[in-house]
Amino acid sequence: MRDDPIANVLDDLLKLDDILACMVARCNMISVMPNNDSFDPSVNQVWDIIKRAMDDVFGVIREYSQAGLGEMEFRLQDFETLFYIFPDTENALVAIVPALANKGLIEVEMENARREILSIMEESEKQEAITA
Amino acid sequence: MFYWKGCQIGTINDNFEVALGMSRKWDAREAGREVARDVIQKLKRPPSFFLLFSTIHYEKHGGFEEFLAGVWDVLPKGTPLIGGTVAGFQNNYGCYCHGATALAVYNPHIDVAVGVGYNTKRSPKKAAFSCLKQIKDGLDHSSYSQKCIIDIISGGLVPQMLGIGRKKVLRGMTSVLALYLSSLSLYLLQKGIGREEDVLQVISDKMNDFYILHGSSMDDGKAFSNFQFCNYEVGSNMAVALGFACDAHISLFSTHNLKESVSLPRVKIIRNGVGIRKINNKPALKEFLRILNWPEEYFDEQLFKRTYFYPIGFKKNNQWISRVIAIICGNVMITTNKLEGDEFAVLSFNGKDVLQGVTDTISKHGIERPAFGLISSCAARLQALGIQSFQVHHELYSYFQDHPFILFYSGGEGSKKPHEELYYGNESFHSLVVS
Numbered sequence: 001m002r003d004d005p006i007a008n009v010l011d012d013l014l015k016l017d018d019i020l021a022c023m024v025a026r027c028n029m030i031s032v033m034p035n036n037d038s039f040d041p042s043v044n045q046v047w048d049i050i051k052r053a054m055d056d057v058f059g060v061i062r063e064y065s066q067a068g069l070g071e072m073e074f075r076l077q078d079f080e081t082l083f084y085i086f087p088d089t090e091n092a093l094v095a096i097v098p099a100l101a102n103k104g105l106i107e108v109e110m111e112n113a114r115r116e117i118l119s120i121m122e123e124s125e126k127q128e129a130i131t132a
Numbered sequence: 133m134f135y136w137k138g139c140q141i142g143t144i145n146d147n148f149e150v151a152l153g154m155s156r157k158w159d160a161r162e163a164g165r166e167v168a169r170d171v172i173q174k175l176k177r178p179p180s181f182f183l184l185f186s187t188i189h190y191e192k193h194g195g196f197e198e199f200l201a202g203v204w205d206v207l208p209k210g211t212p213l214i215g216g217t218v219a220g221f222q223n224n225y226g227c228y229c230h231g232a233t234a235l236a237v238y239n240p241h242i243d244v245a246v247g248v249g250y251n252t253k254r255s256p257k258k259a260a261f262s263c264l265k266q267i268k269d270g271l272d273h274s275s276y277s278q279k280c281i282i283d284i285i286s287g288g289l290v291p292q293m294l295g296i297g298r299k300k301v302l303r304g305m306t307s308v309l310a311l312y313l314s315s316l317s318l319y320l321l322q323k324g325i326g327r328e329e330d331v332l333q334v335i336s337d338k339m340n341d342f343y344i345l346h347g348s349s350m351d352d353g354k355a356f357s358n359f360q361f362c363n364y365e366v367g368s369n370m371a372v373a374l375g376f377a378c379d380a381h382i383s384l385f386s387t388h389n390l391k392e393s394v395s396l397p398r399v400k401i402i403r404n405g406v407g408i409r410k411i412n413n414k415p416a417l418k419e420f421l422r423i424l425n426w427p428e429e430y431f432d433e434q435l436f437k438r439t440y441f442y443p444i445g446f447k448k449n450n451q452w453i454s455r456v457i458a459i460i461c462g463n464v465m466i467t468t469n470k471l472e473g474d475e476f477a478v479l480s481f482n483g484k485d486v487l488q489g490v491t492d493t494i495s496k497h498g499i500e501r502p503a504f505g506l507i508s509s510c511a512a513r514l515q516a517l518g519i520q521s522f523q524v525h526h527e528l529y530s531y532f533q534d535h536p537f538i539l540f541y542s543g544g545e546g547s548k549k550p551h552e553e554l555y556y557g558n559e560s561f562h563s564l565v566v567s
Contacts, residue, residue: 015158015189016230017352071519102353104515105220105229111519112228 005120010034013113018101020079024117026091027058043096046077050096057083062090075099082106084114086121093117141224141536142174147380148503148566149238151175152223152536156231160194163232164202171236178208179236181244181374183282183506184215184361185540186232188351191217196359196366199232204364211236212246214372216284216349216360219511220521222539224532227525229352229514235504235538242378245270248362249371252286252331253322259371260334267339267375274377279550280343280564281335282506283373287348287543288326288458288468290355291317301431301460315404322369325406328544329469329556331371336554342375343382343549345564346556347508347542353515355458355543380503381567385496386547388560389489390443390454390479394423405470407461408444415463424478431460440481440512443559447475453557454479456512468558469544481559483517490524490561494531497565505537507563508545 006024011034013022020040024032043050057072065085072083072092080101084093093114097106142151153170157163167184182203190199196217207213220229247266249259267281318324328348336344349358362372400410411419421428430438443454444467455467507528514521528537546556547564555562 012156012158102515104518104521105352107518108220108227108229108514108521111522112226 004032004035006032006117007035009113009116009120011036013095013109016106016109018097018106019095020098021096023094024091025054025058025094027055027062031091039096043079046079050076050079050081054081054094057081058090058092061085061092065090082110084110086114086118141534147239147241147378149175149177150504150536151236152233152538153236154223154225154228154231154233156228158189158193160190160196160199161202161205163190164199165205167232167234168203168206171234172206172208175236175238177238179211180238180242181236181376182207182211182213183235183374183538184213184232185218185221185234185538186215187220187228187230188217188357188359189230190232191351191357191359196361200361200364200366203234212244212374213363214246214282214284214361214374216286216347216372217351217358218347219350219352219541219543220514221541222507222521222525222528224529224534224536227521233538235506235536237504239378239380241276242376243271243274243276244374244376246363247373247375248365249331250367250369251322252369252371253324253327254319254369256327256330257334260331263331263371263373264335264338267373271375271377276377276379278343278380278382279339279341279375279377280345280382280566281339281373281375282345282564283332283335283371284347284349284360284542285328285331285371286326286360286369287328287350287358288355289323289357290459291321291323303462325404325469326544329546332546332554332556335373336548339375341550343384343564344547344554345384345506345508345562346544346546347540348544350511350543353511358543381499382564383497383499384547384549384562384564385493386555386560386562387489387493388452388454388557389485390445390452390481390559391485392445392452392477393442393480394478396420396423396444396476396478399471399476401471402464405472407464407466408471408476409464416465417460417463420465440516440559443479443481443512444471445477445479446471446473448473449553452477452479453555454559456558469556481512481516483520486513486517487520487523487527491527493561493563494527497531497563499565499567502532502535502537502565502567504535505532505563505565507537507539507561508542508547509539509561510545510559511541511543512559513561514541
């Protein structure tokens, strides 16, 4: 396992059956991928169109994140893409799940992952402030 | 933010020492060890009993035998233990749909007994009597005044039928075949409806002076498998129960906060009671869709996304009891558990009412320093509320603070107060507080 703690959080999320892909991303950029870089093969067929749709959604996130936008999602073909936005930023935890997934349970674990990533980011900023 | 590692959650008062533990590891053995270690290191004395809840994930990450073996690597031998798989859980640390949590209780003035019954789907009453005998043998001579049973019973499993697979919506000839095969599946393979209420009714009738808190064991909502734990044993289609007697104060309050939405007239139930075949003398599904003004396409494999919010209710003792529509077989709507009585309606599930119900119910306990709390809540509430489940956690934590509690999300819940009738339902919330 690489040393990136955020990638470790994504690895844990990817172990859930219904999480086909997950990443930390912003518009036109994937900031952090899970360590093993491998998404469910079913996502590969639709990845290009989902990625384009994601970038359009990030445009909305950029506009409204500061106003308190928390989550967004869209359904495309047999998949749903969930965005859990990091407050006051243009970044989000993104996951792709099957359209038939039991979303309630996934939402809880997405929220736990968001909280954990936020706490890692805050800790990292504190360390940087100390060393600066 | 509720920190887990390094945060001690436990209660010590004159009567009780209680500790809460959790693991979010993926490896079954490691998770078992961690959840037990997290509890034991907070207790000064060996526990009087141990309650263990886990999500289904360890089935594919080592298996539950390994999980329980990990627990016993740490837990003192002979500790009375029961538990089972649940869709998710809440505790003082947060809300989770993956991992394991445990509550250990020590009290110098307590009698404890554990019971197990087998083949709950094939012979629910036999399973109940077997389980009860062990509880009675252990507690009959107890001199303590307050008695309680916490039980976990295997919940329903969607049968997998040859050529049909595991489907929630069946049409045409496959639906006729499925209805016929479902009875065979239940008795031969023990896959089908849970029949938990049949087990519970026996327990309730025979232990009339007990508090009872029940949860139906389940997986992550797929209804493919579920497991129960009793001491060193892991299995399925089991009823496991832990009875204790002490002089503590016990309080129990329940709610569902569902509202009657629209009446269902002249309902005809199917023979085994677990479904509706006619409404208004017309085929049930067609008439149900007409009454709600829903298109037929609404009932597809995403069934639960609709039916969680519109459960079927029947009136019993002047209160609505709810059931979730779980499978559609042609025009027959199969529910999660039995329907009774003459008065039926569609109930509505509204997130705001549900949250208010939690606040109102918890506040009824009125206990300033609880020793611990246990809550059985329907997994449908978790599915429906999703991320808003964290608001439920906020309410619970506001009440319990650092006094340990576990809310476990089950596939059917029930409770009973001494000398009162059993309540068994779906989409409900039952809270037990001991102090």
